[in-house]
Amino acid sequence: MPSSPARPETAGKEPHQRASETERSYCALGYRIRANVALEGLPAAEPASACGDPVSLRFVREDVAWPPVDVGATFHPECDLAEPLQANALVLADRGARVWDWYTAFDDLPMTRVRCDLAERTITMSCGENLDRFRVSYHLVSPVLPYWARRDGRLGLHAAVIAVDGTAVVILGDKSMGKSTLCAAFLKRGHAIWSDDIAVITPDLHSVYRGSGMLRTSEATARVIFGDDVLLRKCSFSKHVMDTGPASVSGETEAIPIAAIFHLSPFSEDPSSRIIRLHDPLARMAVLRNLGSTAFPAPRPSAQANSSRRRRWPAPYRSSR
Incomplete structure (x- = not known):
């Protein structure tokens, strides 16, 4: 099992690219x-x-x-x-x-x-x-x-998504709550980053689409988890970025089923634990609240979005208890 992800070159080292005729x-x-x-x-x-x-x-x-x-x-x-x-x-x-x-x-x-x-x-x-x-x-x-x-x-959520045994673990949370840190910890244990910072849910609400393999994290966090020799992109317009590799999940899989939804809460709200597994109705409330995240501007409502609200919430948004 690799101890660290693929290591890209430092940003700015590669030449500027031109548009080409090749699609x-x-x-x-x-x-x-x-x-x-x-x-x-x-x-x-x-x-x-x-x-x-x-x-x-x-x-x-x-x-x-x-x-x-x-x-x-x-x-x-x-x-x-x-x-x-x-x-x-x-x-x-x-x-x-x-x-x-x-x-x-x-x-x-x-x-x-x-x-x-x-x-x-x-x-x-x-x-x-x-x-x-x-x-x-x-x-x-x-x-x-x-x-x-x-x-x-x-349905796009401000969340990190980890692929575990072919299923998605969705982690909701506001900025600086530790979503990327959890992703890095799972990556260290051999799991794949399915999507960092954004989770786009399929129309049937059962699965989540694959996103980017870029993981934004602080330099200190990356070095604690992967060691001092980990290489990061040093961006003036972002946190440090590590490319976990688009091939971390093989095949042409476009979406994987959601196995669990977690929510990261501040210590002030829940002193005993910062990560909470959500069940009905907490999952539904957290998802709806997440739609108002300041990470992305609020979009205009559309007919398709309105019709999605009328769908019955499937597992794991419903309690299995």
Whole structure:
């Protein structure tokens, strides 16, 4: 059993990539992503695979204006458009029910914009310089694709997911509650990270889609669990990141059944234990409360999302007692 996950190179060492004519396919959060750039941390889809709903990802090298020329958008969080966007800040420009933009400036790079169009099923990333593969992948994994899933009417939870014997253990919790630390501990014991920081549930509410193999954690935590020789991505725009490898769960499995749901609570709420296994009705309440997580902006309601609320809650949301 390996004592530590695959060790990627330090961020920034790899050359910036250009868009190519070669199309690559990846599976993540219930979508088949067809990209004109290489991604990492996501499982590759086989050419004959039919996994997920198709979404097109394109990187285009072009200058992005800030503030936007067309200011008919609602910005989250609210910001002073007369001021330059701070380095590594992230702003959502909502242009309606089907189109929105993300704006950010990575370190000393020019402004980056991600245009998301639900009607066309396209995600277009634009920047005046070629972005390295890590930044493209990281930005897609958080927050672009999770927010897309919520706006697309899917049940997306702020949670970590661990694959144990072919089933999913979902760990709900607010920021800094220790979800990634638990993932690292399970990884050390030979289990796989099914999805870090986001859990997108299948329409029947029984399973969870595969997400990214990137695990965000603090340097101190990683060294305690894996030892001093563990290599991490050092990002100025994020916590340290370790790539656990998209092949940690083999095969073309797109989703695995949920075996258990846990909730991480602060010590002040439950002095005896920070991790609680949820049963009915606590599971339902925790899931509904999690939908309002500040980790991702609240999406607009959709007909598909409303219809999901009327479905009968299956196990493990119901008590088996």
